[in-house]
Structure formats: structure tokens, C-alpha cells
Amino acid sequence: MPITAHLPTQVSPPQFALSPALPHQIGGAEVWAFPVLPDQEGLLLGPGADEASEALGIDLLAALDAARATGRTGEVTSIPVTSSDANHEVSLVLLVGVGEGTVTDFRRAGAAVARATKDRASVVTSLAAIAPDEGLGALVVGAMLGSFAFHWRSTGPRERPVARIVLAGVSDDGADDALARAIALGGAGWRSRALAMVPANLKTPSWLAEQAVEVGEAAGLEVTVWDEERLRAEGFGGILAVGGGSAHRPRLIRMDYTPRGATKRMPTVVLVGKGITFDTGGLDIKPSEGMLTMKRDMSGGGAVIAAMAALRDVDCPVRVIGLVPAAENAISGSAMRPGDVVTHFGGRTSEVNNTDAEGRLVLADAMAYAVAELSPTVLVDIATLTGAMKVTLGQWTGGFFANDEVLAGHVESAAAASGENVWRMPLVTDYEDRVTSKIADGDNAAGGAGAITAALFLQHFAGDVPWAHIDFASAAESPAERHEWTAGPSGFGPRLLLTWLGSDDPLEGIA
Structure with missing residues (x-):
């Protein structure tokens, strides 16, 4: 042992x-x-x-x-x-x-x-x-x-x-309130960064779930964790496939925030964060240097956990549910193989032609669950999803996609105010044929225009819900000390999410 x-x-x-x-x-x-x-x-x-x-x-x-x-x-x-x-x-x-x-x-x-x-x-x-x-x-x-x-x-x-x-x-007169809000924003960034720094010999999916339970209870949130048996019983095939090769079994984390005075008609925002606690690439294994930062491949999940824990501190006026599908993408005899077909929550199928494109498989399950079971007014996923985003935008700017113009404006405004910069990318419909499989509903390895095709893959799981996809693989790691960024995982995301969700009307023009 x-x-x-x-x-x-x-x-x-x-x-x-x-x-x-x-x-x-x-x-x-x-x-x-x-x-x-x-x-x-x-x-x-x-x-x-x-x-x-x-x-x-x-x-x-x-x-x-x-x-x-x-x-x-x-x-x-x-x-x-x-x-x-x-x-x-x-x-x-x-x-x-x-x-x-x-x-x-x-x-x-x-x-x-x-x-x-x-x-x-x-x-x-x-x-x-x-x-x-x-x-x-x-x-x-x-x-x-x-x-x-x-x-x-x-x-x-x-x-x-x-x-x-x-x-x-x-x-x-307002300095005390400004200070309290800033401490909440900075603290969320600190927590997200700390979670990303923890090495994977401790940070297993179950450990990450334990952290979510701990901080969620302290913040007055309701926290639910799916273990492997419940994931299997309810059909979360993407999460199970990605986590199938690891001795550390996968989890799905759900964190519920309800503001004071909430009514049944209050709109719901669902946040989904990629929680890959370590990514070897699976059988399509990464080169050794490509694995050095993969303890932080759960940074999207860390951002959601940290943001959820601070929602009450920024007085978020809407109901928010955070989902973190957590798995370790490892190599063993039970690992998913190139060519496998997985069935996601709700029944849509994906052909796995690249086991290192695992993040979209776990996000797809959580997004499908959100749309089917949670009736979201808005759905936002956040992930260190594609190396292509870093090629596109360099080191300090994340990318995002949106199927709704008003939501896109909210994301851009929150990014500018928070200092966590993002640039809007196009959902190019001409590339749809690249995410279509000959034998399944979708292909997880479209290749070419990799950040865009990953977003197109995920869009199928958003249904007709206003949706934004934040891919910050470009901004997840700071190579050196630079302004508020310290060398190592950046903890990107919570400040942007909290700046948006802590505004007077985060769903203005949408709900």
C-alpha cells in the first residue's frame, strides 16, 4: 500500500x-x-x-x-x-x-x-x-x-x-464593503491556486470531493457527491470511461448555492468545471514534459469550487449550482481505448479517437445532466481544455465561446473588471463535420482548429440553453512571477465568475 x-x-x-x-x-x-x-x-x-x-x-x-x-x-x-x-x-x-x-x-x-x-x-x-x-x-x-x-x-x-x-x-463610507468583497475575490483566487498546486499523489478525485464538501459546508452550501456506483447507475459514461484506468475512482461533485429570500421562480446558473486530477493522456500518452503540469488539469473544477464557496460573500442574487466531474486519466488494463464508444448521461454517444481529449468527455456528462435535470437559465463551463488555445492566445489570455450575445457581453465585462482576461472565439459551423463520427453521435478528436472543434463538441450538450465555454489552458500556468500571478498554476477563473455573479443583475437581458 x-x-x-x-x-x-x-x-x-x-x-x-x-x-x-x-x-x-x-x-x-x-x-x-x-x-x-x-x-x-x-x-x-x-x-x-x-x-x-x-x-x-x-x-x-x-x-x-x-x-x-x-x-x-x-x-x-x-x-x-x-x-x-x-x-x-x-x-x-x-x-x-x-x-x-x-x-x-x-x-x-x-x-x-x-x-x-x-x-x-x-x-x-x-x-x-x-x-x-x-x-x-x-x-x-x-x-x-x-x-x-x-x-x-x-x-x-x-x-x-x-x-x-x-x-x-x-x-x-463604502470602503468596508469594498474591502470585504475584495478579500472574497482574492481568497477565491488563492483557494483555486492552492488546489491546483496540490500534487496528484494526494489530489485524487475523492480528495477533491472532500475539499468541496469542507468548503461548501463552511459557506452554507448543500454538497452532493456521486461515487462510482451511483455514476454507473445513472449513466455517466463519459466520467466513468475517463476514470476507468485509475485506481482512484471518479466522482461527480455538486454544490448548491441559494441566496437569501430565494423563490421557486428564481433563475438558476449552472457552472461546470473540468476536474481531471491528473492527466497522463491515457493510452494516447503524453510525452514526459507534457505531464509536468498535469496536476493542475483540474483547474476548471478548482475555479468552480472556489467561486461557489465565495458566492455568499459577494451577495450573488441568483441560484447557482456548481458541478465538477472529477477523474484521473490514467493508464492500465481498464483504461479507455482509442475507438471505444461511450454513452453519456442522457444517451448521446461519443467515439473516443483520442484518449488525451478526455476533458470534453467528462464535461459533456455534467452538462447533459445540468440541462436535463436542473433547468438552468444559463450554463457556463470552464476548463483547461485544449493546447490549441495556448497556441492561439499565448500565455496570459483565456478564450471563450458563447451561443448567446448577451451572455458573451457579461463574460467580457466581468473579465475586464476582474483582471482575468479572455478573448471571444468563434463557433465556426463549417467545422461541425469534424466532430461527427461515422459510428457514434460525436467524435472527441476532431483535430485542426482544436479549441473551436472542442467547443463545437460541447455545444451539443448545452441544448438550447444560453451557454458559454471558457477554455483557459492558455492562462492556467504562469511561468514566472508577473504582477498578481505567481510562478505555477494561476488559479484562473474565480475572479471572473464572481465579478459576474456578484453583480446586481448577472442575468440582465437573459432571464
């Missing part, structure tokens, strides 16, 4: 607080951070910087000049403090560029502050005091996600996030 893996205790995001006072008026801070704004006549420092210069006996503008700072977004000038007024414990001053001062600039500035203050006890910053509308929240999200870390070391984490960030000079 293999030794059971146990996840070590992980680091936590920073804690946040608001204060109307400026940094020099707040005691106990180890670091002060001030915004730097480019100006036609040079650089400007934000609120509290003049008072800090006087209190510390440091000419901060001269320090900027000596460092040849430009004020560009995320640029950090670090100024050690060797001695200071007895009333201050500050040992470091950070001057942080905010560029043009957009919401995106403040998200990136927050991440820059977080990276520059790791292993520190506290930082007080006046960045939020000059932030535009939505800028305070973006600053907090950036600081949270820029702080992210994951470890499995016997000696503990290599570094820790700054323990506390105080947003100084903030006295707006």
Missing part, C-alpha cells in the same frame, strides 16, 4: 485593515509604502510622503531621483531606514509606481507591495487613498495574490506573506 500523503500546513494571505490616518500617524508598522505618480514636471509622491520624509529625516524625492525611478506600474524603490523618530518602528520605506492610476495599475501595485514585504510583520500604505473607483479592491486582490505561496518542505515555507496590510488615508 502507498504511504498516505499529508498536506503540510500552508501560509495564509495577509490580513487587511482600513484607517483614515496617514502612515506616520499609525504606530507599530515595520514598512511604509507610498504611491509614486508620473507627472509632466517629474514624479509626485502620494499622501503622507511629505510627513514621512520629515519624520524620518529622509528626502524621499531625492531617493527617487537617485534610483532613476519612472513611476511605472509596479516599480518599487526600496529605502532602508537606519534610524528614525522614537515614535516610529519603520525600517523600510517603499515608493511604488502606479503608472496611469488605472484599476489594473493598482492591482499590480498591490502585488508589488506584497512581493517587497514578504517575511515582514506589517506594512502601512497610502496607495488606496488615491485609488479610483474599484481601485481599493483591486489593490487588495493584487496584494493577496502577489503574496501566494505553496510548499511541501520538511522545514516549512521558504518565505511568508506580510502578516498585516493597513490601508491608510481611507475614510470613504
Whole structure:
């Protein structure tokens, strides 16, 4: 029997607080951070910087000049403090560029502050005091996600996030609500990223289901898990086929969110997230380098779990059901073979001509179940589905498809506001013949225009329901530290979903 893996205790995001006072008026801070704004006549420092210069006996503008700072977004000038007024414990001053001062600039500035203050006890910053509308929240999200870390070391984490960030000079009436919402968004991104980081010797389908039960119960959700026997009894042939080669049996996870005051007529959104806990490619095996990141092939499922857990925190006004078909695509004598035909929930059949195109097979089952049993007003699936999407859009932008113009507009607006960028792709009907099998209803290995044909395959399971398909294989992995993205799995998706579902009327124009 293999030794059971146990996840070590992980680091936590920073804690946040608001204060109307400026940094020099707040005691106990180890670091002060001030915004730097480019100006036609040079650089400007934000609120509290003049008072800090006087209190510390440091000419901060001269320090900027000596460092040849430009004020560009995320640029950090670090100024050690060797001695200071007895009333201050500050040992470091950070001057942080905010560029043009957009919401995106403040998200990136927050991440820059977080990276520059790791292993520190506290930082007080006046960045939020000059932030535009939505800028305070973006600053907090950036600081949270820029702080992210994951470890499995016997000696503990290599570094820790700054323990506390105080947003100084903030006295707006709505700041408390903005902060709470930002913590929910950033926390969902953190959770999604953490789930994707867990290696597959722990992260089996049953383990992922246990995490969904745990976070769902804490968030007041109803959580149901299908085991292999129930999946077989109810005809989830795609999930069973994909998970058939693994010793770790597949699961289907359902998470139900009902807002306060819900009525029977309240519309329902169904989210479906791909939950492949490891993908070898099956008998059409991947090359070894292609497997290195496949512990995160459940990132779509992780995004759904994380978003579902935060719906109440963003005051989502509609009923939402999250579905995560979870399986490990492994190799054994019981693995599905090229040429097999699987029967999905509801009866539609698929010829399996590529066992490495497994994600669409599990998504198809969950989508068919949603349409048949849940009467969704809107259906959205999210997945690391195709390498073709990365070829198409590169590293930092996800792709999406939609059969409804209004829904497409909602997705685009939420992406722009959240910082999780997507680009709409076409559902090219001329390619339909590529997803048609000679012996079954569909072919899972159309080839050519791979992201589009994968979407066309899935569209058959959406029926006439307004549907969007988000394929973020392009944005699922960050190769290096970049703004709020830390190296490794990106945890992409929850911020976009929550920005949409937490709006005043996420189904405006649809329901």
C-alpha cells in the first residue's frame, strides 16, 4: 500500500485593515509604502510622503531621483531606514509606481507591495487613498495574490506573506464593503491556486470531493457527491470511461448555492468545471514534459469550487449550482481505448479517437445532466481544455465561446473588471463535420482548429440553453512571477465568475 500523503500546513494571505490616518500617524508598522505618480514636471509622491520624509529625516524625492525611478506600474524603490523618530518602528520605506492610476495599475501595485514585504510583520500604505473607483479592491486582490505561496518542505515555507496590510488615508463610507468583497475575490483566487498546486499523489478525485464538501459546508452550501456506483447507475459514461484506468475512482461533485429570500421562480446558473486530477493522456500518452503540469488539469473544477464557496460573500442574487466531474486519466488494463464508444448521461454517444481529449468527455456528462435535470437559465463551463488555445492566445489570455450575445457581453465585462482576461472565439459551423463520427453521435478528436472543434463538441450538450465555454489552458500556468500571478498554476477563473455573479443583475437581458 502507498504511504498516505499529508498536506503540510500552508501560509495564509495577509490580513487587511482600513484607517483614515496617514502612515506616520499609525504606530507599530515595520514598512511604509507610498504611491509614486508620473507627472509632466517629474514624479509626485502620494499622501503622507511629505510627513514621512520629515519624520524620518529622509528626502524621499531625492531617493527617487537617485534610483532613476519612472513611476511605472509596479516599480518599487526600496529605502532602508537606519534610524528614525522614537515614535516610529519603520525600517523600510517603499515608493511604488502606479503608472496611469488605472484599476489594473493598482492591482499590480498591490502585488508589488506584497512581493517587497514578504517575511515582514506589517506594512502601512497610502496607495488606496488615491485609488479610483474599484481601485481599493483591486489593490487588495493584487496584494493577496502577489503574496501566494505553496510548499511541501520538511522545514516549512521558504518565505511568508506580510502578516498585516493597513490601508491608510481611507475614510470613504463604502470602503468596508469594498474591502470585504475584495478579500472574497482574492481568497477565491488563492483557494483555486492552492488546489491546483496540490500534487496528484494526494489530489485524487475523492480528495477533491472532500475539499468541496469542507468548503461548501463552511459557506452554507448543500454538497452532493456521486461515487462510482451511483455514476454507473445513472449513466455517466463519459466520467466513468475517463476514470476507468485509475485506481482512484471518479466522482461527480455538486454544490448548491441559494441566496437569501430565494423563490421557486428564481433563475438558476449552472457552472461546470473540468476536474481531471491528473492527466497522463491515457493510452494516447503524453510525452514526459507534457505531464509536468498535469496536476493542475483540474483547474476548471478548482475555479468552480472556489467561486461557489465565495458566492455568499459577494451577495450573488441568483441560484447557482456548481458541478465538477472529477477523474484521473490514467493508464492500465481498464483504461479507455482509442475507438471505444461511450454513452453519456442522457444517451448521446461519443467515439473516443483520442484518449488525451478526455476533458470534453467528462464535461459533456455534467452538462447533459445540468440541462436535463436542473433547468438552468444559463450554463457556463470552464476548463483547461485544449493546447490549441495556448497556441492561439499565448500565455496570459483565456478564450471563450458563447451561443448567446448577451451572455458573451457579461463574460467580457466581468473579465475586464476582474483582471482575468479572455478573448471571444468563434463557433465556426463549417467545422461541425469534424466532430461527427461515422459510428457514434460525436467524435472527441476532431483535430485542426482544436479549441473551436472542442467547443463545437460541447455545444451539443448545452441544448438550447444560453451557454458559454471558457477554455483557459492558455492562462492556467504562469511561468514566472508577473504582477498578481505567481510562478505555477494561476488559479484562473474565480475572479471572473464572481465579478459576474456578484453583480446586481448577472442575468440582465437573459432571464
